[in-house]
Amino acid sequence: MRRFVVAALMTVTAQAVQAADMPDLTNLPILRGAVRDGLNTSIKNWQGYYFGGQYGYSSTNFGTPGVLSALDSLAGNTSIAAVSTLSGMQFNDKTTASAWGGFAGYNAQWTDVVLGVDVNYNFAGQQVSYVVNPAFRTLVSGPSTYNTTTSGAATMKITDYGSARFRAGWAIDCFLPYATVGVALGRADMARTINVSGTVDNGGGPVPYSATGVETKPGAFLYGYSYGGGLDLAMYKGLFMRAEVEVNRFTSAWGMEATVTSARVGAGYKF
DSSP states (O other): OHHHHHHHHHHHHHHHHHHHHSOOOTTSGGGSTTOOTTTSOOOOOOOEEEEEEEEEEEEEEEEOTTHHHHHHHHHHHHOTTSOSSOEEEESOSEEEEEEEEEEEEEEEEETTEEEEEEEEEEEEEEEEEEEEEEEEEEEEETTEEEEEEEEEEEEEEEEEEEEEEEEEEEOBTTEEEEEEEEEEEEEEEEEEEEEEEEEEESSSOEEEEEEEEEEEEEEEEEEEEEEEEEEEEEEETTEEEEEEEEEEEEEEETTEEEEEEEEEEEEEEEO
16 A cells, blocks of 8 residues: 555656646747737837937928018118119029038837937028019109119028927838928028119219119028928837928928928937
8 A cells, every 4th residue: 555655646747847847838829820019020119319410302492482572672772763673583483402411319218119209400592583673763852763673582591400209000010101390490591682773863974873782681580380290210229210301381481481391311319
């Protein structure tokens, strides 16, 4: 009887040791049907601060809805012989130029949803020119008679611009498609000139007459709004690539306005 009990105990102990050495197969997908989350890679972690550089091209559509009124006001301040109603032509309503700059921001992540703030800054060189067509006018002012031609021009060159944006994205594996909306800020070198030339007759015959008005605003600030979208692609550790399109709409300044559409690529690093 004692031998039987000892043999039974030894058998049970050997089976327990063998079972402890075997791997746990309960989490294998073959034993769990179609559910594979036990072996799937986790969603990429996009949370944290990041920064990077970017390069691309910008296409700018210019408008000059109020430039004639602004030039007419300058002409009136320049000479009493200026033409009161001017007409003109916008020489370049659309320009394309390369642009380069940088970006930085912060992401907060809730499972698949990524929300954050982002700023970017770009150097560019788009310009619009508006030239007033000459207009002839005879003006009698008291005892003097003026026969004059008025001409003028206005220019705006955008030197740099950027935006501060809210960003919303959806994490898909190593991809992060996103949309943005925010405010835009830019700088432009602006100038406008008026030339009034002709003759003036004070009773002794016509004599040459001319007057010039010039106003400049180097580094003038432009304000507006921005919207766009893009895609971030996680590469290695914190390194990621970016491709995006953004539209910046700047409000009128001196009667001129601009819409800058940018397509760019970049690379960044997330901490």
